[in-house]
Amino acid sequence: MEKNQTNHKIRKVLILKIVFTTKGTSLEAEMDSRFGRSSYLLLYDDANGTMECFDNRAVADAGHGAGPQTAKKVFDLKPDILITGNGPGGNAATILEKTGIVIYIGAGDLTVREALENYQKGLLYRL
């Protein structure tokens, strides 16, 4: 936990883009604990506090390869950080590892706002 906090302090000075896996389209929406079949991807920009929402339901509905497809979408959004529930599965994790996106997990039961606050307090678990 301590390690997370120091990490956070270093990163605080940077302008961050964060992607959340969510079930809804607002800050009050619940997080989606799934990565691959997450309903939406929310992109939060720390620079001006704006948010953008991307519909991922088509991928969530795919029979196969939901993980890697979502990983590609996340990569295309070029975030610095991904916040999700359990974390991506093997295939998606391999892709994300190469992108250098930092993944935080353990936000599955929170709302997006709570997840963001918990991240800022350094309460989330870094993969």
Next chain:
Amino acid sequence: MYEIVVISGKGGTGKTSLTAAFAALEGPDTVLADCDVDAPNLHLLMQPDLKMSHDFYSGVIACIDPRLCNDCGVCKSRCRFDAILITEGHYSINARYCEGCGYCANVCPEKAVKMLVRKVGTWSVATTRLGSWMVHAHLGAGGENTGKLVAKVKNEARQVAHNYGKKTILVDGTPGIGCPVISSLSGAGFVLLVAEPSASGWHDLTRISELIQKFKLRAGCIINKTDLNPEISSKIKTQLQKEKITYLGELPYDEAFTAAMTKGRTIIEYNSSSLKNTLSYTWKKIKQITKLERY
């Protein structure tokens, strides 16, 4: 709401028997989710009373419209799966062979081939004879298991738990470590491993524990049929310590499990007091762990 997922890596180690046993111990305050959609069997022990049932669609299947088809046979020449039948000069699709690739639809000059969504199974919400709720699914023959159906079952189970204020979700998982298992792990608060001391049981346990480490999930392990091979059993125990998986206890090989199953009862309801004691003790341990903070 707390989710406990029972998995094993290897099949046949006793996941369903133990899930049912814990369901009997916990009583009406649970929602059961049978995520082993390939070969669901929790319903055999729970005799659920269906409240609603829905079709499940996944993937696509080709279908030739006979009104548009001019019997040219281009589709048959291109199909790599031999899925196009010809009867009396007319073409049709063999649903068992069609993989839904859509090549035929692409090459058909008359646009007579349509890709339709494929019904692969059903999922249902039910109440069990123990008073708990249960969500389970059934894939049709040849229906492909995907994380999608598992995700559906789990999401519905959460919805039921939310609607009826149930605190515990008990998930009976799938063997293996692939897509359906990963899907069943999402949102899990605690993972219960059922190990079996055999060469393949050991091998699959190491694979599944690797997966759990990846997700940083809290896990515990019960060794079932422990007296089958005491040597591997002790090897498993050492390994569990190394991987920081809580050792929850062991059960002997006991034909009472089979006897209870043939009667359609859980081992708890069946007359076998020593097993009952071990299982209640184990369940208590699990409940204690689940009360702790997640990380």
